[in-house]
Amino acid sequence: MSIASVIFVCALVSVTDFGWSYQIKTVEELKNARGTLLSKEFYRSTGHNVTLDENEKIVNKIMMDLKYEEIRQGYLHPDNWVTSNPLSEVLDAINKSKLFGMIQSMPKGGILHAHDAALGSTKTFIKLTYAPHTWICFVDEDSVLFAFAKDYPKDKCSGKWKLMETLRKAGNFSDESLIGKFSIQTKTFENTKEVWKHFIKTFVNTDNLMEYKPNFEEYVRSFLKECLDDGVQYMEIRSGVPELFDIDGNMNTKEETIMLIQEILKEFKSKNPDFIDMKIIYGKNRRKSATKTLDYLNETLTLSKKFPELIIGFDLVNQEDEGYSLLEHAPLLLNQPLNYFFHAGETNWFGTTVDENLIDAVLLGTKRIGHGYALTKHPEIKEMVKLNDICVEISPISNKMLHYVKDLRNHPVASFIADDVPIVISSDDPSFFNTAPLSHDFYMTFVGIASAHSDLRFLKQLAINSIKYSGMSEDEKTIAHRVWSKKWNNWIMKTIEQHHKVHDFIAPFERK
């Protein structure tokens, strides 16, 4: 296989009519016609509106050489191909890929879809278990509980509470044994329902660990740093804003948690001027009754009035297939002065109420759609999405890990990219998949879902989209774009510089 670099030198040659009467007689004509069609397709795809300057073109060349080579290798050795294998079997190879390295260092803008409890790395969660007075209870093979107390915890536990410090001193506790409790990377599952069951356990396992106040502070600082290190400068996280507890069991209010987050953010931004901001979409469990959901809406209204820069909207989270549909909760959701960012269409069950959440999400005025995995099956909604410029938050690795798609080459977002449906790439729950905050999702999309021809223009558009479709105010977006652009341009220059260095080093061997 060879991938011819398709160079779209000029814009559309001419608008040729390929109707039934159009008869191609020579190879020359055929080549002209297919060139025109390819070009037309390119000018319909995500990234078509981006123009690269001379430096960016150099970086694009470096990047595309690496991309073509990876695809070529994949074509020759499909057994190793990154999109079709279980993620855990290809992560190591991806981490070592030069293309991945480039994508990781690339300023990718923001993450617009991730859950607060699933953002920190497994390493971060393990580190939290080192806090003094941490107790653990082994419930069963998959589940653990954590408690914090100076003396033996009062919290319920089916077995016995053990002090982490004592366990570690005894010398027979390995941190590795926690990896399977803090992520779903070490197990294999048969289907979506089964993996979700385990996935939810992972959230439960880490809940208390994160909501212990000293840990929460460390956790937030830690994931902010991990995100920035991964080329992420902005975030909008789904969060239920936990009420935190201290060593004596005293509980915070949600407002106090928010003020704590603001304090951490302020400090983080002052230390890292290239970090733009973080905002919260108040996200609550969609399985709860109408009464509870009404309380949540009320909480969102109160909190977003009090902290309008931080709390920007509302969403219902958790497994869509098992929760209430948006239609069922419509009486509550209608006529609220709130911005919605609904999860919708994260399902493979075409024509079910869950699948049709997509319709209701759009009719309820959602600003963006979380996942929108089923959107290809609803052409009317897809048109409305394009017309109203509603952005779809795509999380490819999450969709794979939760068994909606096995081989990412079959991910439906390929057709959105081909038709420039507004999208952002996000990561949903990177912590539980053992992936970087955003880079692995970008890499998979670039190398395995988008066209082989999709290049730096596509990636740059994704970064731009993450600012354009964010919940920031127009003024904030202008500043954000400036901060991102600066970092982007630095990255371009640095990449060229590094490539020259590598090239100088290799050259003598190449010259014979």
Ligand SMILES: *[C@@H]1O[C@H](CO)[C@@H](O)[C@H](O)[C@H]1NC(C)=O
């Ligand atoms: C296309 O790019 C230009 C310049 O970068 C920008 O001003 C314009 O808004 C973009 N158009 C769309 C549809 O994104």
Ligand SMILES: *[C@@H]1O[C@H](CO)[C@@H](O)[C@H](O)[C@H]1NC(C)=O
């Ligand atoms: C790959 O990198 C991610 C984070 O960047 C890390 O969590 C993971 O453990 C690495 N995986 C392997 C197999 O090296």
Ligand SMILES: *[C@@H]1O[C@H](CO)[C@@H](O)[C@H](O)[C@H]1NC(C)=O
């Ligand atoms: C750890 O060692 C202690 C005593 O040395 C023993 O009682 C306990 O069962 C061991 N725990 C595990 C998980 O092996």
Ligand SMILES: *[C@@H]1O[C@H](CO)[C@@H](O)[C@H](O)[C@H]1NC(C)=O
């Ligand atoms: C919402 O909260 C306000 C005060 O915070 C309260 O007066 C009102 O009854 C609540 N509404 C519902 C429907 O719970």
Ligand SMILES: [Zn+2]
């Ligand atoms: Zn989600």
